[in-house]
Amino acid sequence: MTAIALVVDDEVDLCRLMQITLTKMGIKSDVAYSLSQAKSYLENNHYDFCLTDLQLPDGSGLELVKQISSSSNTPVAVITAHGSMDLAIEALKIGAFDFVNKPLELPRLRQLVENALKVIHQDESIQATDEITPEQQLLDSRLIGNSTVMQTLKTTIIKLARSQAPVFLSGASGTGKEVVARLIHDLSPRRDGSFVPVNCGAIPSELMESEFFGHKKGSFTGAVADKQGLFQQASGGTLFLDEVADLPLAMQVKLLRAIQEKTVRAIGDTKEVPVDIRILSATHKDLSQLVKDGEFRQDLYYRINVIELKLPTLNTRRDDIPLLAKHFLALISEEWQLGTPAELTESACTRLQQHEFAGNVRELRNILERAITLAETTMISDTHLGLPKLNDSDTVGSKELAEREDISTVSTVNNEPMILQVDGPQQNTKTDNSGHLSNNLHPYRTHSQHYSSAFQMSTTQSDSVNTSSVYNQDRRKPDQFVDDIHTQPSLVSISEAELPQKGLEAYLQEQEKRLIIKALNQTDGNKTQAAELLGTTFRSLRYRMKKLEIDEE
Numbered sequence: 001m002t003a004i005a006l007v008v009d010d011e012v013d014l015c016r017l018m019q020i021t022l023t024k025m026g027i028k029s030d031v032a033y034s035l036s037q038a039k040s041y042l043e044n045n046h047y048d049f050c051l052t053d054l055q056l057p058d059g060s061g062l063e064l065v066k067q068i069s070s071s072s073n074t075p076v077a078v079i080t081a082h083g084s085m086d087l088a089i090e091a092l093k094i095g096a097f098d099f100v101n102k103p104l105e106l107p108r109l110r111q112l113v114e115n116a117l118k119v120i121h122q123d124e125s126i127q128a129t130d131e132i133t134p135e136q137q138l139l140d141s142r143l144i145g146n147s148t149v150m151q152t153l154k155t156t157i158i159k160l161a162r163s164q165a166p167v168f169l170s171g172a173s174g175t176g177k178e179v180v181a182r183l184i185h186d187l188s189p190r191r192d193g194s195f196v197p198v199n200c201g202a203i204p205s206e207l208m209e210s211e212f213f214g215h216k217k218g219s220f221t222g223a224v225a226d227k228q229g230l231f232q233q234a235s236g237g238t239l240f241l242d243e244v245a246d247l248p249l250a251m252q253v254k255l256l257r258a259i260q261e262k263t264v265r266a267i268g269d270t271k272e273v274p275v276d277i278r279i280l281s282a283t284h285k286d287l288s289q290l291v292k293d294g295e296f297r298q299d300l301y302y303r304i305n306v307i308e309l310k311l312p313t314l315n316t317r318r319d320d321i322p323l324l325a326k327h328f329l330a331l332i333s334e335e336w337q338l339g340t341p342a343e344l345t346e347s348a349c350t351r352l353q354q355h356e357f358a359g360n361v362r363e364l365r366n367i368l369e370r371a372i373t374l375a376e377t378t379m380i381s382d383t384h385l386g387l388p389k390l391n392d393s394d395t396v397g398s399k400e401l402a403e404r405e406d407i408s409t410v411s412t413v414n415n416e417p418m419i420l421q422v423d424g425p426q427q428n429t430k431t432d433n434s435g436h437l438s439n440n441l442h443p444y445r446t447h448s449q450h451y452s453s454a455f456q457m458s459t460t461q462s463d464s465v466n467t468s469s470v471y472n473q474d475r476r477k478p479d480q481f482v483d484d485i486h487t488q489p490s491l492v493s494i495s496e497a498e499l500p501q502k503g504l505e506a507y508l509q510e511q512e513k514r515l516i517i518k519a520l521n522q523t524d525g526n527k528t529q530a531a532e533l534l535g536t537t538f539r540s541l542r543y544r545m546k547k548l549e550i551d552e553e
């Protein structure tokens with residue numbers, strides 16, 4: 001079926017240009033030169049999508065955006081005067097799915113229209129069936145939980161997936177921010193492009209620019225070949241800036257520029273390369289507080305935080321714990337090839353629901369992994385959970401459980417991030433019976449993908465670039481490298497006359513790899529201790545391990 005678009009702009013030549021472009025793409029269009037004309041067209045016709053200027057002779061295009069997005073699913077994109085980013089952001093907040101700057105660049109316009117068409121086709125396939133849609137199936141298989149707060153979250157994810165607006169995911173560690181980011185990508189018109197997650201806190205600051213924007217061969221010592229940056233890898237897809245609060249201030253300026261200009265320049269290159277990316281970002285830290293403290297740039301915050309999605313803690317959705325536990329028990333049993341999945345006894349399930357989770361869903365999974373290891377049979381009782389004994393006062397009653405669950409609130413304020421809150425009441429930092437500090441602690445961080453193949457979506461899957469898979473090609477365990485160490489010359493045995501055959505960079509990387517493996521062997525694979533031995537940080541060690549393709553396990 002031929003799509004029909006409504007084009008709204010008072011510049012006759014521009015309208016003609018847009019019409020020609022649309023016609024070449026097989027799309028029919030009507031043109032309105034004013035707000036009132038556009039409204040009357042909308043009253044009398046059905047359009048598949050709308051493209052409107054923001055400054056119209058008799059009013060603002062924002063009014064049209066509001067009207068269309070509040071009454072239909074029709075994608076509406078806005079045309080903004082170059083530099084009026086504030087208006088573009090406001091349009092995204094009130095429901096525009098994308099924007100394009102004047103003067104119009106035709107490749108960008110075509111890209112925008114193609115994305116709109118993908119959204120329309122997605123909607124058509126959803127309407128064509130009464131059965132559970134592939135989108136819903138994907139959501140239900142990856143984001144476990146049926147509580148009210150999770151149902152609201154899932155609906156919000158579907159809406160956000162249609163848009164190109166930057167989304168900032170906030171919430172405590174282990175609440176599923178990365179899971180949600182991947183879902184937004186996989187449900188979006190960008191799903192055929194790459195999803196590129198990057199842990200901003202793990203990249204050493206001196207390597208950041210090269211990692212994000214790439215470099216040309218010979219641009220600095222060690223640049224032995226051209227390297228594509230993460231922005232280019234994500235072009236056509238989604239760049240997920242995880243732990244965005246950890247970006248150094250100097251890098252924040254460069255990122256802001258790249259995001260605004262939609263172009264990047266590799267180190268040592270003279271030309272800018274256009275990139276077409278959607279930015280999703282996340283942190284468990286209070287980013288607005290960091291802005292107040294001057295540790296995060298206000299302008300970057302404003303740019304990445306067009307829509308904020310708050311994820312609920314597990315303690316505010318305890319009804320989901322049995323379902324999540326069942327999901328993880330099946331998953332772990334499959335990953336560990338245990339045959340029959342383990343089961344929780346009733347009292348173990350109750351005990352889990354009473355636990356104060358500091359590490360959220362990640363902690364739940366870790367508890368279950370440990371329990372499976374300790375249990376002699378497939379039945380897991382509360383003793384296997386390894387949780388502290390509860391005092392009577394610690395017991396969470398079902399009434400209290402119900403009261404803790406909160407439903408989403410949606411707010412839109414000019415120049416303020418649109419916050420889609422799907423969080424329950426905030427839990428205070430506490431010390432549990434075993435003396436564990438209950439806050440957003442990183443020891444729970446696993447950084448692994450736990451999607452079972454049985455749970456994967458059968459429809460189009462994106463070419464998802466997982467940083468761990470990019471860097472983790474060599475699946476050998478650290479001790480398997482020991483043989484290499486013994487058969488290769490050590491750093492100290494190199495005499496001055498010998499030059500490395502494969503070049504300095506390869507040689508230094510090999511030495512670095514061997515030293516890291518040596519430290520890991522000395523500490524039985526404990527990365528924190530190995531980092532101490534090497535006089536570096538845990539994060540930096542983990543980054544280097546990925547880079548050098550040393551298996552995390």
Ligand SMILES: Nc1ncnc2c1ncn2[C@@H]1O[C@H](COP(=O)(O)OP(=O)(O)OP(=O)(O)O)[C@@H](O)[C@H]1O
Nearest residue numbers: 142143144173174175176177178179284361362450
């Ligand atoms: N609703 C959920 N359903 C299934 N698995 C989940 C859910 N939420 C989180 N997980 C799992 O919990 C673990 C942590 O999730 P994720 O990494 O997305 O959390 P995060 O909020 O990004 O954490 P951090 O702030 O530490 O990066 C992962 O193994 C993920 O697959």
